[in-house]
Amino acid sequence: MAAPVKSKVDGAVGAVQHLTIGKAINLALRTAMEANDKVIVLGEDVGKLGGVFRITDGLQKDFGEQRVLDTPLAESGIIGTAVGLAVRGFRPVCEIQFEGFIFPGFDQIVSQVAKLHYRTQGRVKVPMVIRVPFGGGIGAVEHHSESPESLFAHVAGLKVVSCSNPVDAYWMTRQAIDCDDPVLLFEPKRLYHSGNLRAEVDTTATPDPLFASRVVRTGDAATLVAYGPSVKVCLDAATAAQEEGTSLEVIDLRTLSPLDLDPVFESVRRTGRLIAVSEAPSESSLTSEIAMRVQQECFYSLEAPVLRVTGFDTPYPPAKLEEDYLPDLDRVLHTVDRSLAW
Amino acid sequence: MSSPEQWTHPEPGAGPAATAAEPTPEQVIAGLRATTEGGAELTQLLTPEGERVASAQFDPYVSDVDDEALRNLYRDMVLVRRADRESNAMQRQGQLGIWVPLLGQEAAQIGSGRALRPSDMAFPSYREHGVAWTRGVDFRELIGIFRCSDHGGWDFRHHGFHPYTIVIGNQVLNATGYAMGQKFEGKVGDDNGEATIVYFGDGATSQGDVHEGFVWSAVYDAPVVFFCQNNQWAISEPTERQSRLPLYQRARGYGFPGIRVDGNDVLACLAVTRWALDECRHGNGPVLIEAFTYRMDAHTTTDDPTRYRLSDELEEWKLKDPIERVRAHLARGGGADQEFFDKIDAEADSFAAELRDFVFNMPDPPPERIFRNVYAEPSPVLEAQRREYLAYLDGFAGSEH
Ligand SMILES: Cc1ncc(C[n+]2csc(CCOP(=O)(O)OP(=O)(O)O)c2C)c(N)n1
Secondary structure (H helix, E strand, O other), X not given: OOOOOOOOHHHOOOOEEEEOHHHHHHHHHHHHHXXXXXXXXXXXXXXXXXXXXXXXXXXXXXXXXXXXEEOOOOHHHHHHHHHHHHHOOOEEEEEOOOHHHOHHHHHHHHHHHOOHHHHOOOOOOOOOEEEEEEOOOXXXXXXXXXXXXXXXXXXXXXXXXXOOOHHHHHHHHHHHHHOOOOEEEEEEHHHOOOHHHOEEEEOOOOOOOOOOOEEEEOOOOEEEEEOOHHHHHHHHHHHHHHHOOOOEEEEEOOEEEOEOXXXXXXXXXXXXXXXXXXXXXXXXXXXXXXXXXXXXHHOOOOOOOOEEEEEOOOOOOOHHHHHHHOOOHHHHHHHHHHHHOO | OOOHHHHHOOOOOOOHHHHHOOOOHHHHHHHHHHHHOOOOOOEOOEOOOOOEOOOOOOHHHHOOOOXXXXXXXXXXXXXXXXXXXXXXXXXXXOXXXXXXXXXOOHHHHHHHHOOOOOOOEEEOOOOOHHHHHHOOOOHHHHHHHHHOOOOOOOOHHHHOEOOOOOOOOXXXXXXXXXXXXXXXXXXXXXXXXXXXXXXXXOHHHHOHHHHHHHHHHHHOXXXXXXXXXXXXXXXXXXXXXXXXXXXXXXXXXXXXXXXXXXXXXXXXXXXXXXXXXXXXXXXOOOEEEEEEOOOOOXXXXXXXXXXXXXXXXXXXXXXXXXXXHHHHHXXXXXXXXXXXXXXXXXXXXXXXXXXXXXXXXXOOOOHHXXXXXXXXXXXXXXXXXXXXXXXXXXOOOOOOO
């Protein structure tokens, strides 16, 4: 890990800053670029505009057009050229505008990004990051609210992580850039600018390992496991449940591939109950995998079947219906009740 | 536009660093010219001042356009613009989730759309509200997409107007396949032939799908007109971020004709598109049309164009307004009087008021809509999810929720 660097973001001077998720990622990109001139950012509109979510705001101004590339409008191009740049010794960080637009680049991700190291018997490393704003709740039109992460977790050779708070947003971005493997970072877009999620980000701290999940709230009645935007939903549900005397444990998965389920197993052995929460459709998904592994490892500890709260097995609906589609506090608590009633 | 030679090759010795520096005033002006001038090869039948320009090649394609027809084109553009402005305002008022403005592109859309016959098929992107209008799709059928209450539910066969496509470039291949179908069914070859038109932006030309569409259509002689509305910007990125060459010139590399038309000239857009469709009907397709136009508003209501474009550019393009030039032409030639213009304005007012009324009273879809039409054949898994979710909602009946 490179030495911490002072940042210009928000005019701050110290190592500790009070940041949203969006600003934390911006700071992480900035500090990584300052630390290593092989780090370059590329994507549609990431330059002058600062990205459609303004995550790359100000970077082109300070690092120039050759380190922050406003690319042609082509995702296969963004990802495919990043592979070549990585082979050449750069550490590209690609921005995909919305998760629904990653698919023109899917071929490159599956065929090259994921397999080059394997195919070359380790001779070629692909140290690149693909940043993907994902998930619903922003009232958008089609293709702007999906949760396709399971598709990528299924591909061997990729590492897939998701952040849920500013500290992780900062460190996961830094660590993903430092990682010698390709990392897809799924960013909870509806929380980018969420003021009440602002947190102290200490750029001199020692971060948690990138590929490890974490217990974010302890409890003993049941375990909730989630990642990305659903972590907040689970934490809110746990707070609400506490008021009624039910103590819920919440685990932020953080890493989707490789999955770090040891903390989940440990938790379920104590609570006897697991509810997996995700916005993605449920069939053949990450939550399917979690349920399978937990029943295998914790069979004798389970007091109820593993349950889940997910999106439905439908395309993402028109946004007027997304409140129905997305796991919310009520659906989580309802499922907790079902688990407890077993 | 400056010639490609001028803007594709940097000065000897000028490395990439030169592009990163602040542009000189001369460069700014040159850039502005490149954007606002369509170049010598621009096909135009009506100047920005409303003067008719003769064209040996294209006049025959609009020989039937008399004053009345021109008044109708004018009306189309005014109504569509008014609906666009009203929708933009409704987004600001929270009635729509987002709006994708067409302001400035009325001529490109109305001219090309009115060139189509009912048996033709149009594949839009997401900004083609004007083309939708020419295909008889009611604004009320469109607006649900932007109110986020549906994904677009018009009968595409009835209207000959495919659903909107948001993923950039996808529809170009879909249109090519549709046109291949027209060809395979023997629907091309004479005056009664069918054709397909597909709309996309200048940014879209960078996508693999568009390149593949060009290749496939050429290989299978598909009767498809590629209608690129070069509105100069792909969100914050200028056309120069997508291409070294003027876009219409790319067609040559694929082996079919490409033409650049003044996209703010409704008559020229009509003529050129009729010609291109005619080529397709007779089996001489495909054809690429680059309609050289300008996006007068933001990319969408979530965009902030002040971050990336010059206000001079906007001012420059205001002088080329597609509606004003038809108005000037009609007024000057006596094709319409003040009474006519007032009548159209009044019609536009009530059209906008009706639209507003419709949107304000639009019901939200019921939750069970989520589960409908996922598959053509019933899915037991989904049926179970639907039942379970509706039962869950029933559990709240009568409670606070
Ligand atoms: C595959 C894909 N990538 C990114 C986007 C996000 N996006 C929406 S519109 C747009 C710019 C399109 O520019 P252009 O093709 O010139 O069409 P215009 O909107 O200017 O008419 C982008 C990048 C998208 N919709 N689809």
